[in-house]
Amino acid sequence: MTSSKEQKAIQDQFRERMNEDELMNCMRCGFCLPSCPTYIESGSQELHSPRGRIAIMKAVVDGLIEPDEDVERTLNMCLGCRACEPVCPSGVRYGHLLEEARDIIQQNKKHSWPVRVLRKLVFKELFPYPNRVRVATASLGFYQRSGLQTFLQRTRLSHVLPAHLREMEKVLPSAPTLKKMKKRPKHLPAQGEAKRRVAFFSGCLMDTLFIETNDATMKLLQLAGCEIVIPSLQTCCGALHGHSGEKEQAKWLAKRNIEAFEQCQADAVITNAGGCGAFLMEYDHLLKDDPDWVDRAKAFVEKIRDISAILIELGFQHKGLKLPPQIVTYQDSCHLRNVMRTSSAPRQLLQSIAGVEFREMRESDRCCGSAGIYNIVEPEMAMQILDHKMVYAEQTGATTIVTANPGCLLQMKLGIERKGLGEKVRAVHIVEVLFEAVKESGLFEESKDG
């Protein structure tokens, strides 16, 4: 419950902080409606459409409506997938409006104490510290390897978890050991002549739970002719904070990252997670009111590149890659597509592999329902979206579903599990497929293994 005092504070903040020009920029043409997953899945409810959400935000500013439960609900239901942005002829930056609105509501809301403690733990004590993320992941590894996981699953003790979390737990990759996570490279040479000097943004989840994908990413970069620097002072991108209404914390993280990457003097900063990349790419917006930082942020932003985009730039599609025959499809990462505007590069790379029959999935550009932590906080809508998606995935006949973001990857694995396709179909990160192809084609020299 939001008390009326809280509502008043929220309303005042809306008036003060929401960008009124941006709100007015929406001319209510409705062109974004058919692209919005929550509008479609809710059976065409304007309340769950971008146009409706913008109208609600504006109505709070105008004092036409109080920020009551329903207002909060519609903002929570939004996936933040930003599919409404590229289709908006008016160029409304919906994502920025949403982020600001969520931040205002969070900051002015008194959470119940367990939520408060959890939020503090996750946002302030865990993610900003790579070391702690490693330890947390290692405990997951202990849980998985010790037999405790099997024990809990067999005895059905894990049933105390809500159904969707139980399913989620099953698809988590096996966590690496703490030792492995601590031994990370700082610098890697190019294989052959160095064409570029790039910095690698390793990310929290990617450098722990998905450590293999990060290793493969770096190998691909080396192979493409990149000298790589991996600044050890880098930290979490802050996306989780930014999207959950912890904007100040996100800003603090942004500054630390900008500092860390400024020092490596690289031509480009490479990411392999659409969610992180998109957030890094908007540091200039995040820090727009901070005159000391805005130019530094702009310089940083210009360097951000997704792995598939840089590989295409460096001609990786002409490497003559091959794989055993298989049907492959690609699920866009929303933020990679809608914010980083990278959608053809991953497809081009997949299509360049001999043996791969690429089949486009219907609505491949529509969110899979993972959306950061959305599938944990809004399981019902998330699962509805996912199940819908899996129907189309199955129709392609693909045995390999490729994604470009860890959240999407887990969600697709979950979808496969839910549909009982585990035997036939696998979900992989694009880097994994490319790396398989590199090995299959005999391009990879084991000696350069960093």
Place this chain on the structure above:
Amino acid sequence: MISEAAKQLFIQIVGRENYDDSKAGRLVYSYDATPQFQAIPEAVMAPRNTKEVSEIVKVCAEYRIPIVPRGSGTNLCAGTCPIEGGIVLLFKHMNRILEIDEDNLTATVQPGVITLDLIKSVEEKGLFYPPDPSSMKISTIGGNINENSGGLRGLKYGVTRDYVLGLEAVLANGDVIRTGGKLAKDVAGYDLTRLLVGSEGTLGIITEATLKLVPMPEAKKTMLALYQDLEAAARSVSKIIASKIIPATLEFLDQPTLRVVEDYAQIGLPTDVKAVLLIEQDGAREVVEREMRQIERICKEEQAVSVQLARSDQEADALRTARRSALSALARLRPTTILEDATVPRSEIAKMVTAINEIAEKYRVMICTFGHAGDGNLHPTCPTDARDDEEMERVEAAFAEIFAKAIELGGTITGEHGVGAMKAPYLEWKLGKEGVEVMQAIKRALDPYNIMNPGKVFAKSTRKRVVVTK
């Protein structure tokens, strides 16, 4: 106010899940695509079939509750803005294509069907539904019928009215009537179908429509003619028509519009020319080729600096999509975007374009113009800021003068966007007192309690204001 008794009756009819009177749930139906109009309804309802619509209307008649039928709310005349309160009626459950009859070339649909979905479905069967308003990817057939919407293909194929064969409608007393049908010829009594088309929800609620389809044309070609002189482009339009060629599409975009559209679409539109014409022809292959060559010649004679043919279907499609985004793309320029719909006889297009530019200069306002030039239907659009009262007064004056000019040239105040609440004060201007009285007599006969979308079409006063509403 909806009394508790009426509310309970409504819930009995549509079910709890289809009745919403929460604040947020109502707020999102307080607007449409018309700037500066907003009013919050008292409740929102989504009936599942004609019977439920009829029962709702009966309750509304008894309790004198206004009803605002709403498709996707993309109209540009404040047609779905509930300015007198009451309920908003949604058709999200009534959104099925009931039949595509390939023998009689008809489609029977519910009002909530999205226009583009219908177009795609009939095209899969080699058939063609021509009315294609720029909003077609989200607009509904119910909305199209009630606004009698046109589109890019209107020049050759006509507007929605020309494709409505029959309707099922619920009248203000709850009676369900059926008009017309699949027949190609039918003169039994008054043509109620035509009366209901374009009635903006003020005479009845459309619950089903039978639409005419035509065979898919064999071939289609798309071309862009570029001009450094606005009037030269406008003259080309009149001349193409005068030489007895009716292109499928003949659209006009001026330079500021081109720039914002290119900004959004990024398909390499020329932004260094003063105007372009987007021209399309379809039909039998030889005819299309011959006529496109003729059109090219006319454009060049009228000083087109270049004439380019689309090289592929994708390119042609990109051009059309870009044109369709014009209005929303213009909205990126300033916080408020005011668009008009003045229409003149085709022969007067050049004069109208010149007049618009002179008027813009006179009142020091920016006016970008695009539109269905072949139909004489232009959309002079003014990017402005509703918060600046002084500027808004000038915008008001400029548009009043544009309207006067259109009527002077033998034109009308709205070609396709309807009257709604926005242009109601101007209706008398176009129709004369007697004309308005005939329409009011029809309205009174069919809707004695004035519950069907009240406040639309007919104004309380004829104070002629289009822009500043306070």
